């Protein structure tokens with residue numbers, strides 16, 4: 001069923017596969033995977049940093065402190081002072097665990113200098129005491145958190161022409177996907193573009209694994225790299241080669257879907273269950289795809305494998321990393337940022353890779369965000385307004401809405417309805433309590449059903465994959481029913497049904513109340529023999545309108561209820577961070593994209609070429625693709641400059657020009673909504689056209705992220721352990737990072753922050769305007785400035801608390817250029833204390 005991506009895996013975990021942060025520590029005999037970091041800096045330290053070329057800043061305010069980059073002793077390809085780094089790691093293990101059993105799974109050397117190893121807890125302690133070793137942490141589990149979206153984002157008229165048309169949009173840029181793999185035979189990944197051959201991206205040096213299920217020739221100039229990482233999963237004994245494939249092949253569907261959303265070929269027809277839904281295209285249809293499979297159908301994934309995937313992607317030279325995965329639980333420790341994945345991604349950002357991550361599907365409650373760090377671009381999910389509405393008209397003239405990508409019944413005729421439970425095959429097992437789910441044609445009587453509409457129940461078993469719509473449709477077809485009507489079993493409360501393809505007329509009533517109306521009408525129309533109580537006549541009739549035609553709503557974009565929310569929790573005591581999360585929202589609901597030919601993640605799209613999926617997993621690759629367009633246009637942009645261009649130009653309004661809304665409840669989400677705040681939508685809904693012409697940008701240097709990490713109370717040893725760098729005396733708070741947002745968790749009386757903007761457009765004069773958050777006064781200086789092309793300008797923003805309040809309030813600052821550029825800076829204050837009040 002078109003479930004929300006990621007929810008499924010939660011179900012799996014509840015059934016018992018639970019591998020978390022603290023497993024097995026009390027038992028000395030039980031081995032576990034540990035991620036070990038060495039003190040010596042990894043290879044990425046050596047690489048030059050990407051900085052936007054601007055003239056030097058003559059100023060009073062923020063110093064542009066760029067320390068001389070350290071030279072690592074480790075090369076990009078894993079040589080360590082002329083020795084093989086992997087063998088060096090082996091020699092450390094051999095010395096520390098002399099004669100003992102252990103299994104090294106990976107050597108990391110580019111983003112992290114270290115390794116993943118399967119050892120017992122006492123062995124882990126021995127390792128942590130070794131001079132060369134800085135840090136030993138337990139491996140942890142992670143999970144996987146559009147034919148129409150290019151039009152909705154304005155790409156054909158806006159962003160693609162700025163990139164030379166879809167024929168070249170994103171060309172030369174390589175996007176790396178850490179996901180469930182890919183179906184290389186899908187037309188979305190073919191490089192057979194006659195007359196317009198793909199170039200070979202020169203800066204990319206990745207390879208393609210060749211196995212039986214990923215044969216030679218799978219890769220091409222579009223799909224330029226493909227590997228898989230499963231060592232941690234395999235050591236746990238949960239890897240199932242027949243389902244999970246020990247190759248880059250996608251046995252799930254998710255990875256194929258996300259890759260095509262970002263960079264699938266242009267103009268691929270979406271034909272599902274025989275119906276043509278339009279043509280699909282990735283956001284950056286000419287970008288190249290490199291696949292680093294580290295997530296699997298059966299169990300999700302593990303950090304040790306994900307870090308190996310990220311380390312390889314960075315070494316290979318990808319420009320962008322797209323992560324539609326999030327940790328299963330908030331990382332423990334002093335702050336959420338200090339976990340091996342976020343730390344590896346920090347090094348990736350240092351070498352100029354833009355990192356996009358899904359926010360998580362754990363909304364709508366506050367602090368539900370699963371992507372934490374300021375160097376990562378976190379994307380939430382919004383509806384983009386395409387609706388496939390379906391309805392059923394009952395014989396009593398009541399019309400009920402429902403879902404289902406199904407044809408309608410013929411020419412407005414009414415058809416008799418027969419419930420499966422009233423059409424049992426005499427000889428069949430009446431003791432089958434699930435017979436109402438229409439999974440078995442043999443238990444039903446064709447003579448009663450033929451030519452009529454079959455009523456089936458949609459139970460929790462469908463959500464769990466034990467029953468399927470597809471099988472019910474097969475049953476109906478076998479018995480020559482005209483179509484199928486699914487009513488919702490009362491136990492499926494709050495489950496949001498997405499449209500699923502149906503080859504014959506059909507509908508799923510998606511609310512328990514509507515289901516009651518249908519059943520009441522049906523039951524009251526039955527005629528029964530007074531004595532035997534046997535049904536003598538089925539009196540209820542209906543027609544189904546069908547749901548294959550899209551209609552378009554104007555009350556969009558809208559933040560989906562499941563999209564994870566800020567504020568960003570910083571530490572294990574749930575203190576708030578001075579960092580805005582999510583960064584942005586993008587289309588993530590009901591997204592059509594390519595599906596793997598052996599993708600088993602959704603029984604409803606089994607065997608189809610395309611699938612419609614929902615989740616922040618679907619939103620992140622939209623932004624990865626748009627980032628590729630920005631990277632193509634501005635090759636020297638740092639990751640933070642790309643993030644700035646996307647953020648400052650995001651829109652706050654829906655298509656009606658009203659404030660964008662955010663759904664705030666799991667059930668009846670459209671009745672429980674209010675205007676979106678920065679904790680719902682970050683800077684707003686991505687605007688592709690505007691992001692390619694941002695005017696001003698906010699840039700953050702790697703050293704600033706380091707100074708930020710060092711500002712966290714007691715973080716020095718952890719920073720040293722993870723990055724091999726000592727904290728210096730100069731630190732900066734989160735609110736002082738040069739981000740295009742201002743978040744202050746505790747406003748104690750007053751606070752002044754500075755931001756430095758750089759003009760990447762022509763000379764322009766900007767006027768500064770603002771709306772202060774409730775309970776605070778605000779001032780930005782200068783209120784007007786001229787900024788020449790390539791110059792920088794410092795803005796000083798001071799905020800005073802005018803009322804004590806533990807309630808979060810929001811404001812905004814706008815920079816309005818006389819050449820048409822507009823820059824939005826969202827402002828959030830979580831609690832305020834005025835003068836003369838004590839801090840509680």
Ligand SMILES: *[C@@H]1O[C@H](CO)[C@@H](O)[C@H](O)[C@H]1NC(C)=O
Nearest residue numbers: 026027028029030031120122
């Ligand atoms: C666990 O370890 C202890 C001592 O190291 C050993 O005596 C015992 O046999 C081990 N148990 C198992 C089940 O391996």
Ligand SMILES: *[C@@H]1O[C@H](CO)[C@@H](O)[C@H](O)[C@H]1NC(C)=O
Nearest residue numbers: 039040041045070071072073
């Ligand atoms: C490289 O090796 C030298 C000598 O062993 C050491 O002093 C230096 O700190 C190393 N550099 C880095 C960046 O680790």
Ligand SMILES: *[C@@H]1O[C@H](CO)[C@@H](O)[C@H](O)[C@H]1NC(C)=O
Nearest residue numbers: 077078079083084085086087
């Ligand atoms: C180092 O040795 C391992 C095997 O021990 C090998 O797989 C790897 O390719 C070598 N690395 C380099 C940089 O040659």
Ligand SMILES: *[C@@H]1O[C@H](CO)[C@@H](O)[C@H](O)[C@H]1NC(C)=O
Nearest residue numbers: 128133134135136717718721
């Ligand atoms: C840093 O690593 C050392 C050695 O593994 C360990 O003893 C120490 O507890 C770590 N520090 C922190 C703050 O995690």
Ligand SMILES: *[C@@H]1O[C@H](CO)[C@@H](O)[C@H](O)[C@H]1NC(C)=O
Nearest residue numbers: 238239240241242243244298
């Ligand atoms: C592996 O997957 C196959 C196919 O789904 C299944 O038949 C088999 O039972 C699974 N094996 C294990 C050990 O779970």
Ligand SMILES: *[C@@H]1O[C@H](CO)[C@@H](O)[C@H](O)[C@H]1NC(C)=O
Nearest residue numbers: 393394395396397398399400
């Ligand atoms: C059926 O309902 C529609 C709208 O609800 C109404 O316009 C129409 O007159 C009704 N027809 C009958 C026969 O009651």
Ligand SMILES: *[C@@H]1O[C@H](CO)[C@@H](O)[C@H](O)[C@H]1NC(C)=O
Nearest residue numbers: 408409410411412413414482
């Ligand atoms: C309705 O459809 C049936 C069969 O599909 C056809 O025979 C009949 O002529 C149609 N009636 C009208 C009014 O179009």
Ligand SMILES: *[C@@H]1O[C@H](CO)[C@@H](O)[C@H](O)[C@H]1NC(C)=O
Nearest residue numbers: 425427428441442444445446
């Ligand atoms: C009824 O069930 C029997 C035995 O299961 C089967 O052979 C027969 O085909 C079924 N009849 C119908 C109409 O499905």
Ligand SMILES: *[C@@H]1O[C@H](CO)[C@@H](O)[C@H](O)[C@H]1NC(C)=O
Nearest residue numbers: 650651652687688689690691
């Ligand atoms: C997106 O940006 C473009 C260019 O600045 C602007 O014309 C358009 O109105 C924006 N769209 C939305 C929905 O804000």
Ligand SMILES: *[C@@H]1O[C@H](CO)[C@@H](O)[C@H](O)[C@H]1NC(C)=O
Nearest residue numbers: 750776777778779798799800
């Ligand atoms: C904040 O308070 C100080 C001291 O009262 C005052 O000088 C300053 O102008 C105030 N700033 C704002 C933005 O209200």
Ligand SMILES: *[C@@H]1O[C@H](CO)[C@@H](O)[C@H](O)[C@H]1NC(C)=O
Nearest residue numbers: 762763764786787788789791
């Ligand atoms: C932009 O401003 C600079 C500095 O004021 C000036 O020297 C230059 O001529 C201006 N360029 C244009 C195209 O107006």
Ligand SMILES: *[C@@H]1O[C@H](CO)[C@@H](O)[C@H](O)[C@H]1NC(C)=O
Nearest residue numbers: 749802833834835836837838
């Ligand atoms: C606030 O504090 C200042 C200085 O400490 C003091 O002069 C003033 O009277 C206090 N105001 C109130 C309302 O307590």
